[in-house]
Amino acid sequence: MKRKLLFLFAVFVATVLLMASLKPFFLVSYVFGHGFGLRDWVLVFLHGLSLDLTVAGYVTVVPLLLVFASLWVRIPGRVARRLLNGYFALVSVVSAAIFAVDLALYEHWGFRIDSTVLIYLADPGEAVASVDFWLGVRQTLLFVLCAAAMIGCYRPVVRLFDGEPLPWRAALPWSMGLVLFAGVDFLAIRGGVHVSVANVSKVYFSTEMVLNHAAINPVFSFLSSLGNKSDYASQYPFFDEETRARNFDALRGNRPDAVPAERLLAVSRPNVVIVILESFARTVMDADVGGSPVMPSMQRLKSQGVWFENFFANSFRTDRGEVAILSGFPAQTLASIMKLPAKNRSLPSVARSLAREGYDTRFVYGGDLNFTNQSSYMYATGWKELFWQKDFSFDAPTSKWGYDDRVMCEWFGGRVIEWCDRARETGRPFLAGFLTLSSHAPFEVPYDKFADRELNAMAFTDECVGRMIERWKASPAWDDLLVVLVADHGFPYPKSLVYNEPLRHRIPMIWTGGALATPPRAVDEYASQIDLCATLLGQLGIAHDDFEYSKDIFAPALPKFAYYAFNEGFGVVDASGHVVYDAAAGRVLDETAPGLLDIGRTMLQTTYVDIGRR
Structure with a gap:
């Protein structure tokens, strides 16, 4: 059981660290050289952590369900690895794509990526024609490298998964324990116990908007706005x-x-x-x-x-x-x-x-x-x-x-x-x-x-x-x-x-x-x-x-x-x-x-x- 819990903990922590690791790219691109010091950079990471935790909470849901199932039924290692590697590959590809597009668009839009970008994909030909060729090459390479790095980071985490079931006398109390873990994960998704739920405003801390924007998790910004898309x-x-x-x-x-x-x-x-x-x-x-x-x-x-x-x-x-x-x-x-x-x-x-x-x-x-x-x-x-x-x-x-x-x-x-x-x-x-x-x-x-x-x-x-x-x-x-x-x-x-x-x-x-x-x-x-x-x-x-x-x-x-x-x-x-x-x-x-x-x-x-x- 310790291995199962270690796997869940590793998924959550790895995701938080991966999300946080995207921030230096934005800081170097848009904040570096504008008179902001180390303290400002540290505050960006600290205030941005809440949305990084929220994204990690969402990513951990599927592994949590798989671990819950493994308490009662055996999940062969080969099957588990394929499922989890595929799942984390999807998470990595989506996150890397959002990150690469966001990093390029911010210069022109002045705000972090949201579902507005989908409006411009209604006409793919026009969208592609509007992209500078070398910018497209650069962001594509960045996307590939980022996705590959994230997939590589998740692979050792996948190897921690234990698909062997527990005896039913042990499975029952540990099932209740996982319910408590799920409650903690839900708090991360929700953004804490306060009245306000997770939203981009939670990371704002400065009168300098670029620092507030640097703290925003682009994956959260994009996915949370999908339901807001409207003509x-x-x-x-x-x-x-x-x-x-x-x-x-x-x-x-x-x-x-x-x-x-x-x-x-x-x-x-x-x-x-x-x-x-x-x-x-x-x-x-x-x-x-x-x-x-x-x-x-x-x-x-x-x-x-x-x-x-x-x-x-x-x-x-x-x-x-x-x-x-x-x-x-x-x-x-x-x-x-x-x-x-x-x-x-x-x-x-x-x-x-x-x-x-x-x-x-x-x-x-x-x-x-x-x-x-x-x-x-x-x-x-x-x-x-x-x-x-x-x-x-x-x-x-x-x-x-x-x-x-x-x-x-x-x-x-x-x-x-x-x-x-x-x-x-x-x-x-x-x-x-x-x-x-x-x-x-x-x-x-x-x-x-x-x-x-x-x-x-x-x-x-x-x-x-x-x-x-x-x-x-x-x-x-x-x-x-x-x-x-x-x-x-x-x-x-x-x-x-x-x-x-x-x-x-x-x-x-x-x-x-x-x-x-x-x-x-x-x-x-x-x-x-x-x-x-x-x-x-x-x-x-x-x-x-x-x-x-x-x-x-x-x-x-x-x-x-x-x-x-x-x-x-x-x-x-x-x-x-x-x-x-x-x-x-x-x-x-x-x-x-x-x-x-x-x-x-x-x-x-x-x-x-x-x-x-x-």
């Missing part, structure tokens, strides 16, 4: 291309007449804090229990700042809401551009726009930013510093999602004051993003105000955020601070809310801070999360031509509507009414303003055409 541009063919483009021109936010009619700020370059509030639905904010408001802090801040009365989320998920808020890009129905690093890297973002104006950019989250590829999206779109659960060691328990909002608001509240002091000294303002997490299932919080777990968790976050803002108000930092409070998405409260109706997507947005010159006021125009970028940049006097979908709420010439997407459908709301459309069934579900249907169709089709082009 996005053809998914919603409501209009011919000429009509779609003409319709969208009337809706786009970066038109020449997109000029705000008024300025709200007393400070030309304030420090900006965007607090993204998990699940803060408008219906919850307006709720009370026995005369006690669920969100008294939000109600107080609403009366003290600029309140956006008719504001809507673009989706029902955090990953899509974040992209809408921070990049002004509409949510998708059955996709999430945050999970597509090769496409989201080209999105505009408020962080990148402000960084170009001299702002420092930081994002904070008490949980795991690997979840849904958040960290790769953040780094790719201009956030220079990320602070998340791995960076903290608070003397406090964590929930399923991370450190609770009381802990994080205390830390973030103090850091913002420090950053404000530093900004006054250096003359460099900052943009800080902060995502809360306690008002999320399973709604376990150290708080006991309401019997309803969901409302209680919402009240907890409301109190934590309220205290944090009061702390800022009591400091000199407040004078130069603009705080934007906005929810990531709505919440089904009351339970009778249908998932696709407008009220389900209505959320609060409040601007507050000493940098505001305007007295407390309510803004009645209809808008959604995608409109925040253009509105904020417009108030700062910063161009936002690269934000096609984001409309400045204070630009009177632009159309005023809110658009949101749900699973296979969309909704549009404006002052005249609303429309809710099921794109899968091709029918209107609810309509009080028929003229809004083509707006929704145009927005949905344009979003997917845009993704297809990126």
Whole structure:
């Protein structure tokens, strides 16, 4: 039995080492000579190890099944060697092919190989014609050498396999032991015990994208994206291309007449804090229990700042809401551009726009930013510093999602004051993003105000955020601070809310801070999360031509509507009414303003055409 276990261990370790051995080729090709030191190279290997372990976990599955069978039945050595040598030859050839192609493509693509390459293989003649002859020869030789080396490394491992069965009294307990081994292997495949599963974002660690890319396992990057391959541009063919483009021109936010009619700020370059509030639905904010408001802090801040009365989320998920808020890009129905690093890297973002104006950019989250590829999206779109659960060691328990909002608001509240002091000294303002997490299932919080777990968790976050803002108000930092409070998405409260109706997507947005010159006021125009970028940049006097979908709420010439997407459908709301459309069934579900249907169709089709082009 020791030999069987040694065989499995050798398969796993050999695969990890082989995957790690591919990294020096990429480092020499694209990192060497660019000012990076030995420490950077070591970090590439250390951070990349998680995906190397995941690939090794997948490769070990077949040998594990074969060993399990060998506990009970004899597998002749010749048969086992043929099976295993063939299997490892396939693993080696596929890995070597991915590696060789990836190494050549990165120079032109700027990201590690994914299933996008299959699009170009639809026409093999054109694909071959596009390849330089000597480059093809070089990469073919590299492929052959790499495959041969991997096959050679696996051969001594195969010789460790023992196909002799055990007596049934021993086979039974060892079968249970292999089940435990399979559990460990599954953890390697999954990427650990954390909420986030294995994805390319798990290896991101630097503001230098080439180092993050060096840490990515190309085999994982390619195979994990196979299910994501889609002809996005053809998914919603409501209009011919000429009509779609003409319709969208009337809706786009970066038109020449997109000029705000008024300025709200007393400070030309304030420090900006965007607090993204998990699940803060408008219906919850307006709720009370026995005369006690669920969100008294939000109600107080609403009366003290600029309140956006008719504001809507673009989706029902955090990953899509974040992209809408921070990049002004509409949510998708059955996709999430945050999970597509090769496409989201080209999105505009408020962080990148402000960084170009001299702002420092930081994002904070008490949980795991690997979840849904958040960290790769953040780094790719201009956030220079990320602070998340791995960076903290608070003397406090964590929930399923991370450190609770009381802990994080205390830390973030103090850091913002420090950053404000530093900004006054250096003359460099900052943009800080902060995502809360306690008002999320399973709604376990150290708080006991309401019997309803969901409302209680919402009240907890409301109190934590309220205290944090009061702390800022009591400091000199407040004078130069603009705080934007906005929810990531709505919440089904009351339970009778249908998932696709407008009220389900209505959320609060409040601007507050000493940098505001305007007295407390309510803004009645209809808008959604995608409109925040253009509105904020417009108030700062910063161009936002690269934000096609984001409309400045204070630009009177632009159309005023809110658009949101749900699973296979969309909704549009404006002052005249609303429309809710099921794109899968091709029918209107609810309509009080028929003229809004083509707006929704145009927005949905344009979003997917845009993704297809990126």
